Amino acid sequence: MKIAIAGSGAMGSRFGYMLHQAGNQVTLIDLWPEHISTINTKGLSVESAGEQKFVRIPAAFPEDVHADFDLILLFTKAMQLSDMLKKIAHLLTENTAVLCLSNGIGNLENIQKVAPDIDLLVGTTLWTSELVGPGSVILNGSGYIEFQAIENVSHETVNKINDVLNAAGLNARPSNNVLLSIWKKACLNGVLNTLCTILDCKIMELNKSQYTSVLTKRIVAEFEAVAKAKDIPLTAELALKTIDASLAPDQAGDHYPSMHQDIASGRRTEIDYLNGAIARMGKELNIPTPTNTLITELIHAREDIAVKN
């Protein structure tokens, strides 16, 4: 299959690499010049299980790519989605399906605003990845993908995409309730990513404090209340089960989550699509969300202080 990765950061590079290894014709699209030139000159460096490989996959700026793709994997941060969609508008033909696996609440609405007529699928994934420098990723652990056709996508196309993803070992499965999965993942990130960023710690270190569970319950209760008002069947029980599983001693990562990496590197975070989305919707719906509001403000303050001018 001809596949473009639109947004080839940590996760995009992982998916591009795995799909390429499975024999697909992959193009990595990104906006970071050093990343693109490093991949094109040395190959994409992939470190996994202590082994490092350099893999030849073409990388380019959006405007330099001219081809018909069967599938475009949209993998930018939530706040860069609209911009990326505009930059790849020339690639969005009627034979091209677009699958967005970006984290966060509100992506579907954002995509439909910018590109209302595309063949759209959205989903979520529990795969992780770490971008350690231009052209270089470290892959740890395993994950899965849930995805669902939203508009203009046939059952056959869903199956074809599902087969391609599974042939690459990505553990994909079509879902009938992908919004629940997206909200569940946003809630997971709204707890683990956000707390690790504010508390300046690795995921496994969250287990060192009994306050992690107190704070988690406060955050999750507000996700539940807003989800209920939005007809998303995300219960606190379900969210806590996912979070507890990620914090289990044999699962909890010995790494800083991506939001912590964003702040450390002076970048903006996707907080407005996690806790910030709950705060914003809570305000619209008249549902009190003091915890997610305060957490969003604290992360924005950290961004302002850490961000490179």
Place this chain on the structure above:
Amino acid sequence: MKIAIAGSGAMGSRFGYMLHQAGNQVTLIDLWPEHISTINTKGLSVESAGEQKFVRIPAAFPEDVHADFDLILLFTKAMQLSDMLKKIAHLLTENTAVLCLSNGIGNLENIQKVAPDIDLLVGTTLWTSELVGPGSVILNGSGYIEFQAIENVSHETVNKINDVLNAAGLNARPSNNVLLSIWKKACLNGVLNTLCTILDCKIMELNKSQYTSVLTKRIVAEFEAVAKAKDIPLTAELALKTIDASLAPDQAGDHYPSMHQDIASGRRTEIDYLNGAIARMGKELNIPTPTNTLITELIHAREDIAVKN
């Protein structure tokens, strides 16, 4: 005057030094072995305006001090007050006045529980100081002291203490409403210390984010509500005026506040006597304090993760 400093950390060392320079007979009491031995062998290192001095002031553990003091300055962290008072019980004679300038809400009640009959004065100070290692402080800026007799202290004693403090350049003034000053200071610290700790920044860096003012207003509004219920005339207007003054570009410190230093050094903080006191009293009084509650929990979580075992 014969003066003991009970708790000779950053602030205690500054006060001990200034009172010693003014000709008083000062003894530094502390619990940190390296601090005491360094002071006794090399002298207390005092760096001020780029100049470093070594000053000979005796330092000792509480149990090694046996003398009649006219004044004991109690200067531990709020959570160590009770313990220090028990350790210096043999020094609390009827000719000894005790002045507590420790930060935080609830110190007076704690002291009265442990040592109900002492000649007690409490106060607050805007002096600052930084302990950079055992036996070594850096002094920056200026400040003042407000203090008030609480029990068993004559007008003459108040005046005598006031004169001694002022002769040492400490800008003291007796107050009739020291609880207001203590709450105002606790609110100042509950904003600046706490935000700098959570946001991992220096006081001057708070000015880099517009969210500082949003967060400040949330914290202060709850201080005001609880103060009102406790008959302390602390208004949000008054608190914000003090905070704004400390954040003015020519005033905002190019340093990490003490709570940030505590976390960085793996020590517990005095959060339970700042935002935590508001959360606790709010709960007792049925006043909503979601901001101070969450901030207290976040700081405790940071302590648990950072603290040295």
